[in-house]
Amino acid sequence: MALRTFLRTLGANAPSVDTLVTTARIRPGTPLRCEVTVRGGGADLDVERLRLELVVRAEDLEPDGSTTWNNPYVVSHATGDPFKLPAGGTVVRHVTLDMPWEMPLTHARGVRLAGSRVAVRTELAVESAVDRGDFDEIEVHPLPHQELVFQAYEDLGFRFHESEVKLGTQPWPDRMKDRRTAPFWQELDFHFPASWNRGTQELETVLITRPDEIDVHPGGYPPVTLPAGEPDRARYTRALEEHIRSYWS
Structure with a gap:
């Protein structure tokens, strides 16, 4: 996936990235x-700084509520050492960005999640002028146990509506069994099946993912914790239905 940024703010003879x-x-x-x-x-x-940022669209930072984004939240970043760039020359740098386990997803079940956007942004600082470039979007797809949660919801008749990334460092209530390690979380909104008689109400679900298991928080209630190793579709579906109905009977 090639992402090109022309450094417009640095003038007509500026470098490109x-x-x-x-x-x-x-x-x-x-x-x-x-x-x-x-x-x-x-x-x-003289390039003073080359910085790459992994950014997400955060609902709290876009007050108009649209899916456009002008003020993304930086999930992780990496900054390289200064270097000299000769006229007409080329410099190549290899950069690795950390992708946390709780990284918001942009896709599931093979389709884009409405409202969720993730990008890489390249920043170059040259002689005190800084160009941050555009947002070059990437796709974040689910781990197998995350995908199985979406499959289980689908099997139960829930329909996905939209995704929102929330920010905050305040602890959740004790009943939530807060095991977050990141100062953000992705809220996934699903329409209830008609058979549940919830009208137009939606079920807000938060996934707190780790390598070995996943906490599924339905509607602000305590999570059901499911294993990651050899995930079983029927087990996930049964466990989620029992857990959700215990609070949304």
């Missing part, structure tokens, strides 16, 4: 490896 993401489909917990190629413009330059 190509950021190549080596994995088109990223999953939580997997390092995001990038190859950044900086091509020189019409003059020798």
Whole structure:
């Protein structure tokens, strides 16, 4: 996936940057490896900073509620050492960004999750001028046990509506059994099946994912914890239905 940013703010003879993401489909917990190629413009330059950011659209930072994003939240970043860029020359840097286990998803069940956006942003600082470039979007696909949660909801008749990323460092209530390790979480909204007689009400679900298991928080209630190893579809579906009905009978 090649992502090119022309550094418009640095003038007509400015360098350009190509950021190549080596994995088109990223999953939580997997390092995001990038190859950044900086091509020189019409003059020798001292590059003071090359920084890559992994950013997400956060509901709290977009007050108009639209799916556009102007003020993303930085999940992780990596900054390289200064270097000299000769006129017309090329410098290549390899950069790795951390992808946390609780990384918001952009896709599940083979389709894009409405409202969820993730991108890599390349920043170049040259002689006190900084160009942060555009958002170059990437796809974050679920781990097998995350995918199985979506499958189980589908089997139960729930329909996905939208995703929102929330920010906050305050602890959740004790009943929530808060095991977050990140200062953000992804809220997944599902329409209840008609057979549950909940009208137009939605079930807000938060997934707290770890390598060995996943906490599924339905509607602000305590989670049901499911194993990651050899996940069983019928077991997931049965456990989720029993847990949700215990609070939403």
